[in-house]
Amino acid sequence: TDSGVVLLAGLVFGWEGALYAIVALFVGGAVSDYILEGPSVIRTATIITDYPDTVAQAIIQQMGRGVTSWQGTGMFTHKDRGVLFVTVGRQQVGTLRRVVREADTHAFLVIGQGHAAYGQGFREISGDELV
Known part of the structure; x- marks a missing residue:
């Protein structure tokens, strides 16, 4: 409009x-x-994939971001899948989508919004900010 x-x-x-x-x-x-x-503002991504090692390595190598991995079971399909979690800046979401798509065209990607991220690659954890 x-x-x-x-x-x-x-x-x-x-x-x-x-x-x-x-x-x-x-x-x-x-x-x-x-x-x-x-x-x-940061973005969090949950990625469900049949190729967690491939997707995680692509994110690590191309974006320089750490990735956390665990196993999940799809309750509709009852198939085991890899679940990845990664935190990126808002400006990196497009790159993340491209990297995931290139690594696994059938991956399921959910982007969420986070208020802040503390730790390596983001803001340092200090007691004053954690209120």
């Missing part, structure tokens, strides 16, 4: 005003994300 309003405003009031509207929408969205999500 925003794009329709900006397009209509460009036709009626001129394209310079429409350009300012686009910039204002972008800045407003970025500020809203920062206020609602905070400065250190």
Whole structure:
């Protein structure tokens, strides 16, 4: 809907005003994300795969991220599968999707949002922040 309003405003009031509207929408969205999500929003991914070693090694080698692994059983199929857990920055989600898809085209990938991550590769754990 925003794009329709900006397009209509460009036709009626001129394209310079429409350009300012686009910039204002972008800045407003970025500020809203920062206020609602905070400065250190991270993404967590759970990956269910038949090839946990292959997928994990691809993530480690191509992204430099650690991966935690465990075994799970699909309750619909009753098949054992590998379950992987990895934490990445918001800007790395696209890369993670690509890496997982290239390693296992049938993997099941769930991306979640985390408030903060502490430890190696993220913020250092300090007593003051853990309230």
